[in-house]
Each structure stands twice: as structure tokens, then as C-alpha cells.
Amino acid sequence: MECQDYGLTRNTEKINLNLNPLQRGGVLPVEARKALYEFSDGYSVCDYCSGRLDEISKPMIKDFLEDLALFVNTDHARTVHGAREGKFAVMHALCKPGDTIVIDGNAHYTTHVAAERAGLNMVEVPNNEYPNYEITPEGYKEVLDDLNDQGEEVSLALLTHVDGNYGNLSDASSIGKITHNAGVPLLLNCAYSMGRLPIDAKALNADFVVGSGHKSMAASGPIGVLGLKEEWADILLKKSHRHGVKELEMLGCTSRGAPIATLMASLPFVIERIKNWDNEVNDTREFVKHMEKIEGIVQLGVKPTKHDLIRLNTLIFDEIAAKHPRRGFFLYEELKKRNIVGIKRGQTKWFKCSLYGFNSEQKGYILNSFMEIVDKYQSNLD
Ligand SMILES: *Cc1c(COP(=O)(O)O)cnc(C)c1O
DSSP states (O other), X not given: OOOOXXXXXXXXXXXXXXXXXXXXXXXXXXXXXXXXXXXXXXXXXXXXXXXOGGGOTTTTHHHHHHHHHHHHTOSEEEEESSHHHHHHHHHHHHOOTTOEEEEETTOOHHHHHHHHHTTOEEEXXXXXXXXXXXOOHHHHHHHHHHHHHTTOOEEEEEEESBOTTTOOBOOHHHHHHHHHHTTOOEEEEOTTTBTTBOOOTTTTTOSEEEEEXXXXXXXXXXXXXXXXXXXXXXXXXXXXXXXXXXXXXXXXXXXXXXXXXXXXXXXXXXXXXXXXXXXXXXXXHHHHHHHTTSTTEEEESSSSOSSSOEEEEEHHHHHHHHHSTTTTHHHHHHHHHTTEEOSOTTOOSEEEEOOTTOOHXXXXXXXXHHHHHHHHHHGGGO
16 A cells, blocks of 8 residues: 655744644653654663663663652553553542543543543532532532542542633642541542643642643653652552552553653653743733723633633634625634634634743734734724
């Protein structure tokens, strides 16, 4: 057979400013691009392996995992292939098929599919709906109390630290206290937080944390981080009967090549950048403040926001679209002309965006571009 040209060229980031929140935290620093090249070959980290990926000393995976555990304040850390694989590993190790777990109503779909794959029943703590869509400690208490009254045992509680729809930062510390009082361990999904803002798993009362290298830790991935408290090590890091050194839930070895090399190369950069978190949040608030001066633009979710991912209702762009010859595509096309991408084609009623990691000049340019587009068409509306 003959293969087609698969179109493996990409210059999106070189030419444009990408506002897609999914991609803002996964941009590699130069050091990681070098590591990606050095470790491009398959099994490239395995030259000096004596049976355990997490104990390899060249490259220094063992030391790196110790640093990673320090970074999120857990007793142990492992890499997995993504946040979802981390969640599945915890669910699979702690629960039996048919068990009940409690999750938040803002959970990512990967929480649902991981639980489904592990054969678990999910009971949801609803958010408090429009306009904040917030997950509250009271919500967890109510659901856990109800389950307790029904005599239902709960094996695990999961909380999305920052959700991908509204960018709400949940009160993990209070929720962890509540689940612990109910005798239920807490798994905190930090896909949108670990690597952007400081994570202290112990202060957040989390028994387990998972992170996403390609989402928020400046790694090419696919790679995730799984951190756990000592008391769960026997269960989550148990060894194979047949292959005594291999950790079962890790299927022996997890990330074994370029993905882990980029995460390792990025860690010093990530440790530095989280110090700038308060500025990122302030810049996001400023952006929202200016955008909301445009009539018909409102931020949903908790206000003022505590994260860089924001969801805006953008009635104004929908009204413009109704009269524009390009209809819903006008916004995408106007932004693209200005080398701004990451808002879905055809979408004008609302969108999610993030300015995370851009410098102040770029942030100003992005805001001005939205203003310009509104100015250009607003007069047509009357
Ligand atoms: C992106 C995201 C995930 C998925 O992360 P992977 O590392 O790709 O598995 C999980 N949870 C949340 C909240 C996310 O935003």
C-alpha cells in the first residue's frame, strides 16, 4: 500500500495567538523542545532501566518523581498517560465494580468514562446553576448524608479542582474535610490547575491528585501526574504477583519516551511560572472587566474569576452574525485576519477562552481586536 500525505505540518502557534484554553498551558518552553528531539526514539528513556521506570537514574526519572511529589506535596508521585488514566487507576485500585462514588456536577467527561470503565455508579453533586454554576461543600455534605441515610457505602469522592466549562476553582480543602468526615477518600482532578497554580495536596485535603502534562504542565504528552498519600501506597502501587517489581495499576511502566522527557524538561519552567499565577488571574479579571463593558457580553461562572479559563456569553456577536453575510463564521474570520485563533468556527452565542501565558502586549492586542470587531459592526445593528 501507499500512504497519503497525512498533513503533518502545523504552524498555528508560530503565526497566531491561540485562545483555546485547552492549549494554553501545554505550550513547550525551548528546553522541552530540545528534550523532545533528543528523546524522539521509541523507549528512549529505557537505556539504563533495571526493571522499574520510576527508578531509572539516567535520565533522572527517580529524582524527577521525588521533585514532582514535592511540587504537589504528596508522598508519592507517578507519571501516567493523562489525567484520565490517573483517575482510572485510582478508581480501579480502590473500588470494585458496582461500588458507588460521588462526583461533582462539573466533572469532565473523562471522569465519567473512567468510572464507567471501572463499573462504578456515579452520584452527582449538582452545581448551583446559572449564573455561577458553583460546586459547594454543602452540596457534597448533602449528597454524602443522603447516601449514608440510605445505607449506601461510598468508596471514593472525586472533585474537579478547576472545571473546563466555567473555570470555577472549587473549595477542595472544605470538601475534602467533609468527605473525610464521612470516611471517604478524595481524588482531586487538577487537570486545569496543576502546573498553572500552586497545588498543595495535603492542604487541599486530597488523598490523590491527578494532573495533565499536555493540558497545564508545558509538556507535549500524552502524560499525566498521579500523586498520592502514603496511606494509599499499598493499594495503588501494589506489585504484580507474577512480575514482582512491576506496579500493577501502572501496567508495569507508563510513559516511556518523549512524553516524560518533555515533562521533565519543563518542570523548572513550570515551578517558576506558577509564581506568576496571581498576575495571570488579575489579567484575566481585567480582560473580563473590559469585555463586559461591551453591551451583551457577560462572564458566566464565579465572579470575579479565580482562573484563566473564562466562559463568556456573547449576545452581541450573535446579533452581528444574524445580519452578517458570513453569518456565524464572521467572528472566526475577523479574528483570524488578526492572527487570533482558538474560538470555534461558527460559534457566536458564547465561547470559552484564555489568555494564559501571553505577554501584556499580546493580551492588549487581543482585547483591542475584540473591541475593533464590535466597533466595526455595531452601527449596522440599529
Ligand atoms: C482536559 C481535562 C481532562 C483530561 O486530561 P487528560 O490528561 O487529557 O486525560 C480531565 N479533566 C479535566 C477537568 C480537564 O479539563
